[in-house]
Amino acid sequence: MKPLPWGDYPRIWIIGLVAVGLLARSAPAQDEQSDADLLKEARSHFEPLPKDMATAEFPVSPERVRLGRKLFFDPRISSDGAVSCSRCHLAALYATDGLPKSLGVHDQTLPRNAPTVLNAGLSFKQHWDGRFANVEEQAKLSLLGPGFGNPDYATAMARIRAIPGYVALFQESFPGEPDPISEDHWSKAIGAYERTLVSPSRFDDYLRGKPNALSTAERNGLRTFIETGCIDCHKGPGLGGLGFRKFGVASEYWKATGSPDIDKGRFGVTNDPADLYKFKVPVLRNVAMTPPYFHDGVINDLPKAVRIMAKVQLDIELSDPEVESLVTFLGSLTGTIPESFERAPVLPAGGFRPNSSASSHARTK
Ligand code: HEC
Ligand code: HEC
Missing domain, CATH: 1.10.760.10 (Cytochrome c-like domain)
Structure with a gap:
């Protein structure tokens, strides 16, 4: 290729600068728009945690x-x-x-x-x-x-x-x-x-209107969570806890988890065949900190649990980046443990502590 005459370089530079300038101006504007849309959408599925979980029947004095x-x-x-x-x-x-x-x-x-x-x-x-x-x-x-x-x-x-x-x-x-x-x-x-x-987390700050309380990667994970369909079951302030759903909508759960025995879930309470293999949709707050997973604790790590969920609940094979993205988002649900829980209280002295051979054996095993 013949080199350009020197006189053409300034023109190319100017065109280049204008293009970069336009991109730089419009890209954040677009991001802001989609961030606002994502927050709006998120607020239609989730809520910040309440201050406490008292009800009229069960007050917290x-x-x-x-x-x-x-x-x-x-x-x-x-x-x-x-x-x-x-x-x-x-x-x-x-x-x-x-x-x-x-x-x-x-x-x-x-x-x-x-x-x-x-x-x-x-x-x-x-x-x-x-x-x-x-x-x-x-x-x-x-x-x-x-x-x-x-x-x-x-x-x-x-x-x-x-x-x-x-x-x-x-x-x-x-x-x-x-x-x-x-x-x-x-x-x-x-x-x-x-x-x-x-245990409020940055996700609550986010829902209260601070888009930057979550990193870009976490917001992308949130988008994946919504778009993949996890929100069909994991919604509300706890991202779960609102109903029973079958574990294994698309395929039998025990084949995916390798569970050693088959737990029939809600069926064990109602004896109604419609409740076979139904479990309460668990709250996903702090889920990154609470392995092992599922009702029988057979799955040790969160990426594996997420992949199984997509497969057996939604019939979706997630790619590695999708799994990573979802796990990144779930990490933003790790909250602060209340001090009244983190620290054990001093208890009143006294009482009788049995020391039967069975219990001392159990304690020293
Ligand atoms: C020996 C271990 C053990 C002890 C002691 C224990 N728990 Fe649990 N807790 C469990 C297990 C296991 C489950 C799940 C049981 C199930 O779903 O079948 C559970 C479930 C719960 C749940 C339900 C959570 C949910 O999301 O459904 C609450 C609340 C709870 N325990 C509170 C308590 C309280 C309060 C005490 C003391 C009075 C207590 N637990 C003592 C092991 C224990
Ligand atoms: C059709 C309802 C449904 C959908 C859709 C769904 N889940 Fe679940 N999820 C459940 C139920 C029910 C369980 C409890 C399973 C069991 O019995 O252990 C669960 C359990 C989990 C657990 C384990 C929690 C724990 O504490 O052990 C994680 C993590 C999870 N889901 C994440 C997801 C993600 C991520 C998606 C989207 C890819 C998703 N779920 C889609 C219903 C659903």
Whole structure:
């Protein structure tokens, strides 16, 4: 190619500069437009977390929250004296235990994976199969389940009464009651505490109108989340927790997850064939911090869980960049753990801690 005469260079430079200038002006304008559209769309699917999850029926008085917090961390109410709510819902693991399936009293294995209790009050029902109406009912029945292993409520309440400092705390929380230590009050106090456990993240700042609270990569992930169809199930303030859906809409879940046994989910509660393999859509807040995944904890890492979701729920094979993008977005849902959860409270002294051979064996195993 013949070199251009020197005189032509300035013209090319000018054309080039004008073109670059136009691009530079219009590109951010376009970005701003699409950022605004994305925020608007996001607000139609999601909401920022509330300050707390109190309802008219279940208020959060400071006294109840203080008592409930102590009860949550107290191992002395379990039959072997070793299990508290916080044993399986550890602050250091974002209120989970990091196990595929939790271990209850005498190290017996529970049937499912422990979900986080952070933001759990947002869910329309509790447990993977929704067997409990709310966190209060969940806390009450926990006393008799394989986690705590009490034979009946009277035995559990006797364990609380054996700790003198609790009497005044129950009285303050439920004033005017002749016998304030009861399983209903235990569950209302723990429930009140749980209803304060919200973990806001940058995603909430974003939804409140700050597009830059999320990085460009996170916003692209959010777009992928919406466009792929994850929002069909994972929506609302918790990005889940609003209904039951079949796990395995497009294909059988256990083939994709390699689950060793087939859990029938909601069917186990209702016995209705329409509920076979239905599970509560889990809240995705803090999901990056709460492996292993799914009701049986068989999947260890988030990219794998996301790929399986797309395949079995939506019949979509995601590309590696799509998976990465979704995982990046999900990371923005990691919030701040409330200080009242991160730090264990001091408990009233006393009580009886059994030391049977079975429980000491379990503890030293
Ligand atoms: C031995 C371990 C263990 C202990 C102790 C334990 N949990 Fe859990 N928790 C679990 C497991 C496992 C599940 C899931 C059970 C299921 O869905 O079948 C669960 C579920 C929950 C849920 C439902 C969350 C959701 O998204 O559906 C809440 C709330 C909860 N636990 C609170 C508590 C409270 C409060 C206590 C103490 C009273 C407690 N847990 C004690 C293991 C435990
Ligand atoms: C048709 C409803 C539906 C759609 C669509 C859907 N999910 Fe889910 N998702 C569920 C259900 C139900 C579960 C619980 C499965 C189980 O039983 O373990 C779940 C579980 C998850 C989990 C595991 C959470 C945990 O704590 O173990 C992640 C992560 C997840 N979904 C992300 C996604 C992503 C990303 C998409 C889009 C690619 C998506 N989901 C699409 C219903 C859905």
